Each structure stands twice: as C-alpha cells, then as structure tokens.
Amino acid sequence: MRAVLVANPKGGSGKTTVSINIAAALAHAGRRTLLLDLDRQRSASTWTSIRPGHLPPVYAFRPHPDAQPPKGDWLVIDSPAGIHGKTLSHALKLADRIVVPLQPSLFDMSATSEFLGELLREKVVRGRRVRVGVVGVRVDPRTKAASTLAAFLGQFDLPVLGYLRDSQTYPNAAFNGLSIFDMAPSIVERDQASWQPIVDWVTAE
Ligand SMILES: Nc1ncnc2c1ncn2[C@@H]1O[C@H](COP(=O)(O)OP(=O)(O)O)[C@@H](O)[C@H]1O
Numbered sequence: 001m002r003a004v005l006v007a008n009p010k011g012g013s014g015k016t017t018v019s020i021n022i023a024a025a026l027a028h029a030g031r032r033t034l035l036l037d038l039d040r041q042r043s044a045s046t047w048t049s050i051r052p053g054h055l056p057p058v059y060a061f062r063p064h065p066d067a068q069p070p071k072g073d074w075l076v077i078d079s080p081a082g083i084h085g086k087t088l089s090h091a092l093k094l095a096d097r098i099v100v101p102l103q104p105s106l107f108d109m110s111a112t113s114e115f116l117g118e119l120l121r122e123k124v125v126r127g128r129r130v131r132v133g134v135v136g137v138r139v140d141p142r143t144k145a146a147s148t149l150a151a152f153l154g155q156f157d158l159p160v161l162g163y164l165r166d167s168q169t170y171p172n173a174a175f176n177g178l179s180i181f182d183m184a185p186s187i188v189e190r191d192q193a194s195w196q197p198i199v200d201w202v203t204a205e
C-alpha cells in the first residue's frame with residue numbers, strides 16, 4: 001500500500017482540505033483509498049461520514065492500538081496541528097510522500113520553518129525514501145505572494161507542487177462531503193487543473 005502524509009504544524013493551513021481532495025482524486029482513479037485521521041477533531045472522518053454514497057468511496061479510520069488497519073491501494077494520512085515526536089515518526093514510517101500545505105504569510109511560513117528543517121533532517125527524507133513537496137494554499141501563482149513562497153522554499157530546496165487559489169468552493173464542497181473532483185468541470189475546471197500536478201507528484205513511481 002502506498003501512503004502520503006499531509007502535515008504542517010499550523011492549524012488551519014489546509015491539511016484536511018488537501019487530504020480529502022487527494023483521497024478523492026485517488027478514489028476517482030479507481031484506487032481503494034483509505035484516510036487515516038490522526039486528528040482528534042476528526043474533520044476528515046466527518047467528511048467521509050457525510051460523503052454521498054454514489055461517489056467513489058474514501059474509507060476513513062482512526063488509529064487504534066488493538067485493531068489491524070484496513071487494507072487498500074492508497075493511504076492518505078491527515079495529521080493534527082503540531083504533529084511531532086512519536087506520532088510523527090510513526091506517520092513517517094508509513095508514508096512514502098509528504099505533502100506540506102502552506103499559506104504564503106509571514107506567520108504561516110515562520111511557523112512551518114522549523115518543521116521543514118526537522119523533516120529534512122529525518123533519515124528517511126535524507127535517504128530519499130520519503131519525498132517532501134509543498135502545496136501553496138490560498139495563493140494565486142501570478143502574485144508576489146507566490147514568488148515569496150517559492151523563494152522561502154528555495155532555502156530548503158523543496159519543490160512547490162502546485163498552488164490552490166483562495167476559493168469558497170473548498171469549504172462549500174467539504175460541507176457536502178465533496179471534493180473538487182466530485183463537482184462539474186464546468187464549475188471547477190480551473191481548480192481541477194491546479195490539482196493535477198499535485199496528484200501526479202503524489203502518484204509518480
Ligand atoms: N484554498 C482554499 N480557499 C479557501 N478556503 C480554504 C482553502 N483551503 C482550505 N480552506 C478552508 O480553510 C479552513 C482550514 O482548512 P483545513 O483544511 O481545515 O486546515 P487544517 O486541517 O490544516 O486545520 C477550512 O474551513 C477550509 O475549508
């Protein structure tokens with residue numbers, strides 16, 4: 001089973017949004033997709049519980065010390081704010097890709113800086129078994145904010161996988177158990193296109 005961890009120490013950075021959209025993209029591609037919800041707030045689990053039954057399913061589960069985790073083609077791991085220590089090491093053991101959603105603000109970038117440094121010092125990341133990529137959240141790629149973000153990530157030699165614009169489509173979709181990939185392309189064509197390089201990077205061999 002392949003796995004992607006979605007992580008950023010800051011709350012509200014877009015982890016659950018990125019997790020559910022990647023999971024839905026994989027489900028639409030016909031993969032049996034599991035969503036490990038490490039957050040006590042259970043946002044990802046709530047989303048799967050209201051997801052309409054006719055859509056490609058995403059199976060959410062919570063960590064459980066006694067239960068065998070379910071099996072699938074893909075595991076998407078949605079993590080809580082401030083993930084560190086044992087929980088982070090455990091998630092790193094499972095994952096072969098890490099996606100870090102990041103908003104181009106001073107506060108978000110400074111809060112994420114230490115975490116990125118920590119990640120890049122991990123043996124599995126240095127050895128390139130686990131790859132790290134960043135998704136710009138609430139950012140238009142043509143703006144100064146986008147170049148500021150790219151310059152910041154340049155210090156870490158990290159790629160920007162793609163940019164997600166600031167759009168009410170994200171909270172609105174989540175309210176209905178939907179992702180960008182469940183909506184009519186006539187409405188969200190641009191957004192679906194902005195996800196493509198992100199999904200391609202996650203699924204690349
Ligand atoms: N690109 C975006 N445009 C507008 N709102 C967004 C975007 N991405 C996320 N949001 C909203 O921002 C809030 C925080 O996002 P969320 O994914 O829950 O972050 P986290 O899981 O890191 O706490 C949610 O209400 C979500 O719907």
Ligand SMILES: [Mg+2]
Nearest residue numbers: 015016039043
């Ligand atoms: Mg969340």
